[in-house]
Amino acid sequence: EPEVTQTPSHQVTQMGQEVILRCVPISNHLYFYWYRQILGQKVEFLVSFYNNEISEKSEIFDDQFSVERPDGSNFTLKIRSTKLEDSAMYFCATGARWDNEQFFGPGTRLTVL
Amino acid sequence: GESVGLHLPTLSVQEGDNSIINCAYSNSASDYFIWYKQESGKGPQFIIDIRSNMDKRQGQRVTVLLNKTVKHLSLQIAATQPGDSAVYFCAENPSLGGNKLVFGAGTILRVKS
Structure with missing residues (x-):
């Protein structure tokens, strides 16, 4: 069964450093999302992406965040200058339609020291 | 505003019993709801x-009920098994042209053997 994959599984970085989280969507999916989950809390929406542009973003997704699909397969989330409070699990999700189920990847655990 | 909440943070059930996990939502414009399991x-x-045009949907051992009058969603798991132990989240799509998911806080389901 097709799955969303994410790399790395765990990223440790120093505060102020840039990180790039990668996602490989399910092959025929056109809608892409990033969510995050701070330890012990609920999953929070960050951004949705379709047709090579951002469809919607949350208040969390400030100027330090960016997304792109550089090669038509990988979907990336970049955090330009990480803060301690960026430590969380980051989940990529993809969907075949805008109003249908979203399939989540296993997540990347980001730890900012 | 948009919010999705859960009544019970932890639910313990005996193996073989049925489980019911509840969720309240506040956005009457939401037209799509999903239940997720997170191990x-x-x-x-x-x-x-x-979807909001339905009040019941059944899957394999699971049933989702939607009561739009009181903005309530429930997940019923029949013959609960140890492998069902996880955190369960309800999520809603608040619609209004977007397709983000708003997640509830989660319910821990513990299955006792």
């Missing part, structure tokens, strides 16, 4: 979804 260290796994 420790993994991403949310799609269980079942329902």
Whole structure:
């Protein structure tokens, strides 16, 4: 069964450093999302992406965040200058339609020291 | 505003019994709802979804009920098994042209053997 994959599984970085989280969507999916989950809390929406542009973003997704699909397969989330409070699990999700189920990847655990 | 909440943070059931996990939502414009299961260290796994033009939908061992009058969603798991132990999240799509998911806080389901 097709799955969303994410790399790395765990990223440790120093505060102020840039990180790039990668996602490989399910092959025929056109809608892409990033969510995050701070330890012990609920999953929070960050951004949705379709047709090579951002469809919607949350208040969390400030100027330090960016997304792109550089090669038509990988979907990336970049955090330009990480803060301690960026430590969380980051989940990529993809969907075949805008109003249908979203399939989540296993997540990347980001730890900012 | 948009919010999705859960009545019970932890539910313990005996193996073989039926489980009912409840969720309240506040956005009457929401037109799509999903239940996800999240096991420790993994991403949310799609269980079942329902649209606002339905009040019941059944899957394999699971049933989702939607009561739009009181803005309530429930997940019923028949013959609960140890492998059902996880955190369960309800999520809603608040619509209004977007397709983000707003997640509830989660309910821990513990299955006792």
